[in-house]
Amino acid sequence: MKRTYNLLGYLLLGIAAYAFVNANNTDLQATAPVAEEQTQSTPNRHTITLVLSQLSDLKVEEGQRINVGDIISDRTSERTKLQTKRQRLEAAIAKAKLPLNALKPVPQPKFQTELASLKQAQFNLDAIVKQINNFDEKLHFKDPWHVQVFESEKVQKLADLKRKELEASINVEKAIASLDEAKLNYQKQQYEHSIKVSDYQTLMQKQQEQVNSLQTQLDTVDDELDKLTSVYSPYRGKIRRVKILGQNERSITAEVTLDIRDGK
Numbered sequence: 001m002k003r004t005y006n007l008l009g010y011l012l013l014g015i016a017a018y019a020f021v022n023a024n025n026t027d028l029q030a031t032a033p034v035a036e037e038q039t040q041s042t043p044n045r046h047t048i049t050l051v052l053s054q055l056s057d058l059k060v061e062e063g064q065r066i067n068v069g070d071i072i073s074d075r076t077s078e079r080t081k082l083q084t085k086r087q088r089l090e091a092a093i094a095k096a097k098l099p100l101n102a103l104k105p106v107p108q109p110k111f112q113t114e115l116a117s118l119k120q121a122q123f124n125l126d127a128i129v130k131q132i133n134n135f136d137e138k139l140h141f142k143d144p145w146h147v148q149v150f151e152s153e154k155v156q157k158l159a160d161l162k163r164k165e166l167e168a169s170i171n172v173e174k175a176i177a178s179l180d181e182a183k184l185n186y187q188k189q190q191y192e193h194s195i196k197v198s199d200y201q202t203l204m205q206k207q208q209e210q211v212n213s214l215q216t217q218l219d220t221v222d223d224e225l226d227k228l229t230s231v232y233s234p235y236r237g238k239i240r241r242v243k244i245l246g247q248n249e250r251s252i253t254a255e256v257t258l259d260i261r262d263g264k
Contacts, residue, residue: 114175
């Protein structure tokens with residue numbers, strides 16, 4: 001009987017121990033931390049980062065309701081400045097491309113006047129020389145004293161011919177000098193024209209360099225205009241926040257947060 005009580009006691013003790021252990025395990029499970037579950041949900045907000053020239057380029061404000069396609073920012077002032085600059089550059093390019101005054105070539109001289117004068121002077125001289133030669137042939141074999149006494153008129157005429165020969169020779173020399181001067185003037189004109197041609201080529205080169213420089217500036221302005229696109233709202237909603245992220249000498253960086261839930 002006593003043994004039965006002892007077995008019953010051991011049985012109760014085992015049940016109690018099991019209950020105690022089970023209770024402790026339950027407490028441990030209740031107090032252990034539970035990991036947070038990450039879920040992918042539909043975003044309720046949309047953030048847009050903007051680059052502005054000035055605050056007036058921002059076309060929305062906090063609390064404003066907007067629809068799809070409404071303008072959020074438009075750099076109007078910057079676009080106006082660039083368009084004005086573009087017009088000035090186009091006008092400058094058009095002016096720079098105007099053709100230069102064409103250089104007229106130096107006309108090829110024929111020296112007709114000078115050659116005609118020389119020809120006439122030489123003809124006159126030859127005629128006088130011929131007359132003198134004829135006189136010399138007639139008087140060459142005669143006694144000089146006889147000639148001076150009895151043929152004084154012929155002697156006087158020969159003297160006149162000699163004087164005319166001298167004048168004719170001077171005229172020939174003058175005609176030759178005039179022809180040489182005309183040729184020298186032509187060479188001078190050619191030299192001056194060569195300088196003008198060199199200056200003209202330099203001017204054309206500078207003109208082309210100016211056109212290239214202006215065209216480069218115009219291309220830069222066009223690139224900047226292409227970058228100045230307006231920003232439109234991709235969703236319907238409410239402007240939750242407008243935040244200035246930073247600023248430098250040329251631009252302002254802003255962030256616009258759109259609450260999409262208010263647009264549904």
